[in-house]
Amino acid sequence: MIKFFIDSKEVTAKKGESILEVARREDIYIPTMCYLPKATAIASCRMCSIEVQGQEGFVLSCNTPPVEGINVITNSDSLYHERQNIMKLYNVNHPLQCGVCDKSGECDLQNKTLEFDVGEQDFAVRDQARKKKKWGIHTYDPALCILCEKCATVCNETVGNEALFIKPGGYKSHIEIDLSNCIQCGECISVCPVGAMASTDFKYTSNAWELDKVPSSCAHCSSACSLNYESKDGTIMRVTNESDFSSLCGAGRFGFDFENRVLNKDENAFNEAIESFKRAQNVVFSSFITNEEAYILNELKKKLGFNLVNEDARLFGEFMKNFSTTASESLYNATIDDLKISDFIISIGCSIESDNPMIKFAASQAVKNKKAWVASIAPVVEHDISNVVSQYINNEVGSEEAALAMITDTFIEDKASQQTFFDSLDLGYLSGESNISEEELDLLKTKFARKLNPILVIGEDVINHPRAKNIALLAGYLQKSELFKVIIVPPSTNTLGVSLICDLDKPQDGFSVGYNAPADFTLSAKGSGDLDMPALNQQEGTFVNIDKDLVVLNAAIKHHGYELNDIANALGVESENIIDYTSKLGFKTIEFDDLDNYYDNVGNAYRGYKIESKKNRKKATLDEVEELAEYNGSVVYARNPLRQFSSFTKDCKQLDAKLELVGSEQFALASKIKSGDHVKFSVDNVEFSRVFKLDKHMKGTVAYNPTFDMDLKSSGYRYNQVKLEVINE
């Protein structure tokens, strides 16, 4: 704690806080141009200069920590002139094109130019010819760029892609890109304070002030990131976010046009739906659903007695139940924010790159800021994130249980409580079967030394694993041991919420109704079923995200058809609005309208509330590790390309949807196929037909098989041995 004064007001700084951060927390205004709270201070603009009483010269408040007892002066004549001069320099040769610029109305340069009263310009430089560049989803106009470096900073640090960089050259300096590194996330667009980095699709279509802003949560993956849908005349034009504090991946930012447009209520289909519910044996649904709708389905189940089926959430719930018996509490204890400040990360069974992009964003920040060691235990090597992953540990397909057992054995010192388990481990055998060598584990152990915030990331591969139970027990045991914090990645947007709210069953034979899942009678938000439902950007409700936060969803577009609540009302589960259920979900009894959804001045998120972990007094013993099934020949891994998650992202016009089986040369050789071949194969009785694409960077005999075109993705183990059949014409 450091006590000091800002404009004679006494304030205290925490360790590591800069003067600017303290000022913002205390609501004291210091102008900035290049400051980006979520990243390391860039210190390129000098706008944040302050004076320290009794000392000569200016100090940059954004990257200077306070010293005990000083009095910081945030405003004086000389500071005003300094800042005014900076604005004058920014304005030299800045095109006078606010009239057409997309940023007009929310432009930092515009605002600060007016704030510092730069009405005329007394000096000039010969301008350069500067060409606009088009880089896919973003367009760069160097003439508008003020070289604040925010875009390059997010790209390198927050996203971890190192695509953008500054091409130095004095007055000719500009931003350049290595397009092969760019993942088209649009973070650079969101932080640009001027109109230089702009969205290609949005460009010149609307002005900032014409758009209706609806704060909501992203519906595509379990991070449920905070975002704003911005719409004009009933069409979403773009998605923005609190870019100072939070991030979005490309799917969230550009995959917003998945609404289901219906013109009116289809009464016949509605009546059919009611009848179908009445005689349904099963009601199957996906986890792209709000808590309130899941609650309604559960109430309907109580009333009508059908089997409520959601394999994805049921398996996840099962996993959490087992986890809690060794962890002694119902939930895992880490969040994405913890991951950002972690210094040692082990991920097991997770596609760090694409399962949940925020995991990768966070890992990148941990690597850049905390020098974190990131180990990825998986049968595949995701080469695109090699600048984030420090150590790839390639286990054999199916051997995740053995891998986690070996990790547990390596890190746990006090083995007394689970002695039988540790005694039963045949490390030599496990190492042989899983193909994880002792050296790899030793390296991991060495890197672990003196780390303060280690985190274990548990991915979808092991949640849907044949040996999920013991893996869950091991993960819980590791959390309980306090060696690691644990984060478990829910496979779909609201898997966690559904697993907490619904009492789920295994499917049985008989007539079934599906909600965003194929069935005899289907309610679909894709518009492809028997009755149209509102999509997740047309609904009010809540999700429980990976951080165990209950977050708010608001409707950006009107839906003119029926919604699930209408069906529930007709079936006797009555309530005027669907959000009346928010306070009844079984968490906190806060009404929907009273839920917060904002960021404060320093970036603390007030989004809904955190679901509390419950104590679990059951005691479980770890099972022996079972012998492994072998996976030979061609193995495909159900893994979506980045920016694709489900049939909802598939048709978004700004997201490319390549349905390709991507594999290595070795895979091609082993399967006797070549790049461009059309192949057919089946996984869990579902037939896939894909074009094979060779990826020179990939290794091993596992190929990626996208599943985002499936109406309901399989909840089986994600690796499958397949027989490929070439069906070229």
Add this chain to the structure above:
Amino acid sequence: MNQEQFNDRNVSDDGYLKVDIADYPTTPWGRFKRVVDRTFKLELFVGLWVVLREMIKFDIHTVKYPEEKMPIGPRYRAVHEMKRLWESDTERCIGCGLCEKICISNCIKMDTKIDENSRKEVSEYTINLGRCIFCGYCAEVCPELAIVHGGEYENASDQREHFVDFAQMLTPIDTMKEGKQLEFEGFGAITPHEDERVKKTPLAY
């Protein structure tokens, strides 16, 4: 016709004609007397005679609309016009959307898009004249002197919603080529002292 007589509002006392009218009756008896007077004095024919007399004299003071029209002042605010640039004949409007924003009766609606040359282009532009109150705000806010109020005030229509779109308002290209686009000193135009108010933005070359 000269318009000074219309703009001149300094009417002196001499010009007034005092009319001598009796007060209205307040008692029932008074009212009864007035009815009787009006009925039997044939006042109607007095008026008719005046009309007839003036007709025969052929000294007519009314404007014979629609053959004859009154000239209007430059600051008159009638149906909008869209101007073109003298240099290139292209439209002046840059699609900034300020007119749409400022319009207090919400009757301007426009859409913009990016064109082949990566410039902003107006793709739709209409003014609902049925709602327009001809306040002139759009013309005043326009940074490009693109939208101005013209003198065309005849916009009767059999449609309640009478739209004007961009193409109708824009100076026809032939008129432009002939150099016949009219500049207005009227609403939305630069003021006479504009030169003094322009600020420095020096160019070094």
